[in-house]
Amino acid sequence: MKMGRSIALLFVVVISPAVAQRPSPEQPMTHFVGDTDHWDTGVNYVKWAKDQIFYVGDTLVFKYNSITHSVDEVRANDYTSCNTQNVISSDQTSPTDFLLPTAGTRYFICPKSNHCSQGMKLTINVVEAPAPPSAGGNTTKKGSAATRVGGGKSFMVGLSIVVGAMLGVMN
Numbered sequence: 001m002k003m004g005r006s007i008a009l010l011f012v013v014v015i016s017p018a019v020a021q022r023p024s025p026e027q028p029m030t031h032f033v034g035d036t037d038h039w040d041t042g043v044n045y046v047k048w049a050k051d052q053i054f055y056v057g058d059t060l061v062f063k064y065n066s067i068t069h070s071v072d073e074v075r076a077n078d079y080t081s082c083n084t085q086n087v088i089s090s091d092q093t094s095p096t097d098f099l100l101p102t103a104g105t106r107y108f109i110c111p112k113s114n115h116c117s118q119g120m121k122l123t124i125n126v127v128e129a130p131a132p133p134s135a136g137g138n139t140t141k142k143g144s145a146a147t148r149v150g151g152g153k154s155f156m157v158g159l160s161i162v163v164g165a166m167l168g169v170m171n
């Protein structure tokens, strides 16, 4: 019995880092680009993206100073060359949201000043979300034991009344 509990505890400890990062893989989540650094110069977005899993259905949000920065979504070759003349979309009203409805790679750059060539660029790989776990075999029966205890108590009360009545008749 004690051994079994130790193994269960160990299992919880092992799986907890993944749980902390993404509470439920089946639920869409919002990724805030750069976290508290937001969308700015001097942030390593390669490193930031590496720590994330982008599932289909998630949302990507850019928060930034709209005077000094904006967000262009571009194609792969324009991402590499920091070309801002052939954008897919452009926005400068922070926050800028992108829904991620399909799997694939997406490319974002800041087109202002020389920010893109200084590293203010982000590429993400969107992947299909895992299938939700199959339902069944995990139903909880809450309260039935308590109900049974209550029923037993009232049976005892009833029995003592009957016994008392019988004693009364006998007297």
Ligand SMILES: [Cu+2]
Pocket (backbone or CB within 6 Å): 040, 041, 068, 069, 070, 110, 111, 112, 115, 120
């Ligand atoms: Cu910028």
